[in-house]
Amino acid sequence: xxxxxxxxxxxxxxxxxxxxxxxxxxxxxxxxxxxxxxxxxxxxxxxxxxxxxxxxxxxxxxxxxxxxxxxxxxxxxxxxxxxxxxxxxxxxxxxxxxxxxxxxxxxxxxxxxxxxxxxxxxxxxxxxxxxxxxxxxxxxxxxxxxxxxxxxxxxxxxxxxxxxxxxxxxxxxxxxxxxxxxxxxxxxxxxxxxxxxxxxxxxxxxxxxxxxxxxxxxxxxxxxxxxxxxxxxxxxxxxxxxxxxxxxxx
Numbered sequence: 001x002x003x004x005x006x007x008x009x010x011x012x013x014x015x016x017x018x019x020x021x022x023x024x025x026x027x028x029x030x031x032x033x034x035x036x037x038x039x040x041x042x043x044x045x046x047x048x049x050x051x052x053x054x055x056x057x058x059x060x061x062x063x064x065x066x067x068x069x070x071x072x073x074x075x076x077x078x079x080x081x082x083x084x085x086x087x088x089x090x091x092x093x094x095x096x097x098x099x100x101x102x103x104x105x106x107x108x109x110x111x112x113x114x115x116x117x118x119x120x121x122x123x124x125x126x127x128x129x130x131x132x133x134x135x136x137x138x139x140x141x142x143x144x145x146x147x148x149x150x151x152x153x154x155x156x157x158x159x160x161x162x163x164x165x166x167x168x169x170x171x172x173x174x175x176x177x178x179x180x181x182x183x184x185x186x187x188x189x190x191x192x193x194x195x196x197x198x199x200x201x202x203x204x205x206x207x208x209x210x211x212x213x214x215x216x217x218x219x220x221x222x223x224x225x226x227x228x229x230x231x232x233x234x235x236x237x238x239x240x241x242x243x244x245x246x247x248x249x250x
Contacts, residue, residue: 018107027103037176048125065096142158142159183217
């Protein structure tokens with residue numbers, strides 16, 4: 001990855017998270033654990049929590065607590081190409097001041113023609129996420145999302161979270177819901193709860209649990225992203241998981 005930072009902002013070239021993905025990661029109290037919000041907001045055929053390949057990213061300087069991000073991929077696939085029909089763009093505006101973080105993002109993923117040469121509609125998504133630090137102990141977060149023309153069809157999703165810090169402990173819970181896609185009875189709800197304890201600056205221990213309630217045609221997960229062990233979910237199944245682990249930051 002190549003990086004340049006100056007008075008006019010930041011420019012990066014390479015393979016890294018999109019502005020759209022950061023909306024979720026900065027409002028997800030159980031990120032990379034059982035109950036990660038991606039189980040819902042990037043489930044059901046939706047794919048918005050990506051790293052763009054062959055990408056160039058510009059981030060503006062912060063002005064009046066506002067920051068603008070623009071991320072473009074000329075070809076979001078492995079290998080080389082002489083065309084860029086599957087290029088993609090992800091952009092966001094961020095407000096961050098006085099304990100309040102608000103991010104609005106838009107992403108468009110253009111698609112290659114199908115096997116018969118028919119043009120495919122671009123997949124698009126909009127996310128609005130917010131996190132508010134009430135005091136040194138309490139934080140709340142929320143996210144709403146609208147997607148169109150992904151493999152599961154058009155779908156809305158939203159979620160809420162609460163986190164409480166008590167000495168070295170962080171206690172968090174969140175609820176996320178995905179509405180129906182193109183198929184009836186394809187909606188789902190997920191609730192998750194987790195506790196982590198900082199042992200020192202590098203090491204923390206955690207436990208988490210999550211439950212997803214799938215409708216008859218839905219197969220949303222509870223461990224599909226950011227977690228080492230993934231489950232295979234049959235349509236209509238209601239998965240539950242409990243996890244214990246440790247995180248060491250080098």
